[in-house]
Amino acid sequence: MIRVSKLRKVYRSHGMENVVLDDVSFQLRPGQKLAVIGKNGAGKSTLIRLLGKVEFPTSGVVDHRMSVSWPLGFGGAFQGSLTGIDNMRFIARIYHIDYARMRAFVEEFSELGQFLYQPVKTYSSGMRARLAFALSLTIEFECYLIDEVIMVGDQRFHERCNEHLFNRRADRALIIASHDASFIRDVCDSGIVLSNGKALYFESVREAMDFYQEQERRPNGLAAASRPTDSYLAKSDEESLSTPEQKTGTDPSSSGFSVIDAYISNGAGPEHLVEALYRHVLGRSPDPEGFAHFVRRLKIKEFPDELPYVVRDFVNCEEARMRMKVQG
Amino acid sequence: MPLLLWRHSLARALFCFRSNASLLYHKQVTVLDLLFSRVILEILGCFLAYLVVSFIFFTLGLYEFPKDWGLFYLGWMYHILYATGTALIIACVTEMYEWTEKLIGPVSYIMVPLCGFLYMVDWLPGQVQKFALYLPSVNAYEIVRAGQFGPDVRVHYNLGYVTFVCLGMVSVGMMMCRHVRYHIVIE
Numbered sequence: 001m002i003r004v005s006k007l008r009k010v011y012r013s014h015g016m017e018n019v020v021l022d023d024v025s026f027q028l029r030p031g032q033k034l035a036v037i038g039k040n041g042a043g044k045s046t047l048i049r050l051l052g053k054v055e056f057p058t059s060g061v062v063d064h065r066m067s068v069s070w071p072l073g074f075g076g077a078f079q080g081s082l083t084g085i086d087n088m089r090f091i092a093r094i095y096h097i098d099y100a101r102m103r104a105f106v107e108e109f110s111e112l113g114q115f116l117y118q119p120v121k122t123y124s125s126g127m128r129a130r131l132a133f134a135l136s137l138t139i140e141f142e143c144y145l146i147d148e149v150i151m152v153g154d155q156r157f158h159e160r161c162n163e164h165l166f167n168r169r170a171d172r173a174l175i176i177a178s179h180d181a182s183f184i185r186d187v188c189d190s191g192i193v194l195s196n197g198k199a200l201y202f203e204s205v206r207e208a209m210d211f212y213q214e215q216e217r218r219p220n221g222l223a224a225a226s227r228p229t230d231s232y233l234a235k236s237d238e239e240s241l242s243t244p245e246q247k248t249g250t251d252p253s254s255s256g257f258s259v260i261d262a263y264i265s266n267g268a269g270p271e272h273l274v275e276a277l278y279r280h281v282l283g284r285s286p287d288p289e290g291f292a293h294f295v296r297r298l299k300i301k302e303f304p305d306e307l308p309y310v311v312r313d314f315v316n317c318e319e320a321r322m323r324m325k326v327q328g
Numbered sequence: 329m330p331l332l333l334w335r336h337s338l339a340r341a342l343f344c345f346r347s348n349a350s351l352l353y354h355k356q357v358t359v360l361d362l363l364f365s366r367v368i369l370e371i372l373g374c375f376l377a378y379l380v381v382s383f384i385f386f387t388l389g390l391y392e393f394p395k396d397w398g399l400f401y402l403g404w405m406y407h408i409l410y411a412t413g414t415a416l417i418i419a420c421v422t423e424m425y426e427w428t429e430k431l432i433g434p435v436s437y438i439m440v441p442l443c444g445f446l447y448m449v450d451w452l453p454g455q456v457q458k459f460a461l462y463l464p465s466v467n468a469y470e471i472v473r474a475g476q477f478g479p480d481v482r483v484h485y486n487l488g489y490v491t492f493v494c495l496g497m498v499s500v501g502m503m504m505c506r507h508v509r510y511h512i513v514i515e
Contacts, residue, residue, distance in 0.1 A: 011513065049514065052353070052355075053355050054352060054353050054355075054514055055512070055513070055514055056509055056510045058510070070353040070354055070355070071353065075350065076349075076350040076353040076514060077350055077351075077353035077354065078350055078351075079348070079350065079351055080350070091354070094354055094356040094357065095354075095356070
């Protein structure tokens, strides 16, 4: 099990703050195959690196209750001026693996041949990924973190990866960051969509992909749910958001909390609350398709009692974001 | 030679974390591992140089072994502590503020005449002696000389002060290392 709670990562450079991840929480069961989906720069690699404890979060906790690999990908993990063999020896030593056994496997699996005796910095990125992948398979992690790749290289390598990772080690957990939709659908069972620092967790990888693709198609559609629009800002400043709330019978000048409190006291249906909140936050009616997604995400059919609290968190985040934006 | 130890450790510490960041992919590797491995290499290199040079000059009859090995090693130990402390602090500072790297060059040159290997404290006028002893390396050199030459020379050092400063630098450096780990960006 990996437990991630309230993860936040801010990069500071040249006087600019860049919030890459904000308030990300989820749990990974043993054997779960989780896809990390998002656009370029959405924070996929950052999340993977935080999960591997390579970088440390600005705040929040990553709790490993099983052995987790280092992030397998194109870069990192090797000392460039040492040869592949020397790096292998180093890794065998720090992970307490029998070197001879590791070497036999890596030579056979990576098919790097004489390149193993060359410095790693002369490798192509594909070769580096092959070495990293071969090494990690000898260590028998309970969870493999895979950044972008493994689907590099030729068909043969591809097939061997599939054989070793998905057949022989089908019981292991995987966290894969990738763009490849068909690969993700084949391999993963659940997904996380990263967008503007927020992470949405889906138990089903299909839902995650649907959500992501819809968001990509219409950047102003559902994505706006996690990205404040300027129109909302302007309206909330003038406290002119009265119409949607009057409909649910609450004080017109109130914040999102009062919408929820009104819901809790009225006992109206969960869909109505979601709709009201949607209007409150976005300053417009939800479009029917995106709305359906949001409702599905909250799983209100299964846990109706939890809804107000989930939505309260949602609104809380939105308002914090607004406040930051107003100040900044 | 302790001067070289200090200067080399300093040079090694510059962007030490950044240049080896890819090794931090493995949870077993900590920032202190990176730094200490470099400093230890420098210390060994320095001792080896001492052995070679002293052996050559000993066979030529130009060098006598230290009169007091204990003081001699104690002085070396302070040099090592001082170099380690400086390396820890510099590694963290350059990692957090890149412009500080530009200062390291001039500072390490200014320290060449100041650090104590060119002069003995006893040669300085009384007022200046006090200031010279504020530098830990000056104290450490004097202790090494006390060990090397025995009672033939007059040395000045403040054992309590140099211990306090060196250990202080090492502990401040260690604390900074804990903090800097959150700032290291890896590829």
